[in-house]
Amino acid sequence: MSNPAPLSFVHRYEPAAQAGAPPLLMLHGTGGDENDLLGLGRMISSGSALISPRGKVLEGGMPRFFRRLSEGVFDEDDVRARAAELAAFVTEAREAYGLAAPVAVGFSNGANIAAATLLLQPGVLAGAVLLRAMVPLADPPPAELGGVPVLLLSGAMDPIVPVSNAERLAGQLRAAGASLDHQVLPAGHGLSQADVNLARQWIAGPARAAA
Ligand code: MLT
DSSP: OOOOOOOSSOEEEEOOSSTTOOOEEEEOOTTOOTTTTHHHHHHHOTTSOEEEEOOOEEETTEEESSOEEETTEEOHHHHHHHHHHHHHHHHHHHHHHTOOOOEEEEETHHHHHHHHHHHHSTTSOSEEEEESOOOSOSSOOOOOOTTOEEEEEEETTOSSSOHHHHHHHHHHHHHTTOEEEEEEESOOSSOOHHHHHHHHHHIIIIIHHHO
16 A cells, blocks of 8 residues: 555546556445545455545535535536546646546445536546436536547446436436447345446446457
């Protein structure tokens, strides 16, 4: 482990172990932190550099990446501001650590800010694995993602993200020109082994091909 550079987000950084493996931007869920998803990152792409920020918004002491008004109801002005803030952090981290554009790997609230960053800040992310994501913006501005690869994994029994909502996000991403693979797994909101296996295959395949 290296000492992280003093950037605009508290974060963890682990250098790449293999040339050509895409850097991963790990984005935790509500109540998580910068340590949460390092193990997942190693499982899905052992050679990748990992950059893992801690969300700056606190909800009852729990870190998140943007403010919500209630479960599933988002403060969209804050979503816009926080996506810009995360995009600026990605630029800083790329400079500080000499990284290519990262592939975001986000879970729940982390997946939602990754989806918002794709739609609002095209060009910042080289791709994204969105685990249990939902629509972060009811009506996103037109974006041109130019075939950026995105893997969206949803849970058929997810009590927080109805499949219809995930399908709406899939539609927004496709309309913006993402090359989207959306799969609905026999799972709830929590991650399953199938998520890990599919994400690993996708990083080694479409994400690398696009890098
Ligand atoms: C969460 O609990 O984090 C929600 O499912 C997603 C969000 O609030 O962004």
